[in-house]
Amino acid sequence: MRDRFAAWPEKFPEVEVVEDVQGAHPVQALTDASTRADLVVVGSRGRSVVGSVVLGSVSRGVLHHAHCPVAVIRS
8 A cells, every 4th residue: 555655745745644553433433533534435335236336334433523524435
């Protein structure tokens, strides 16, 4: 994942990215982080036809509980 992201900080130096690894449940960790963030970005695999319409449990949980805007990016 880091290699896919490596070029972006140079291209957009004004965007601060924080890498934070935690052992908590993902929805709780991302919701907590959203209190200090301008934007939370989560991925969605969308593996099936239904998956392309319905979000996963983490994406859905973060959308409902975040304290800032959330971007869901299909991976």
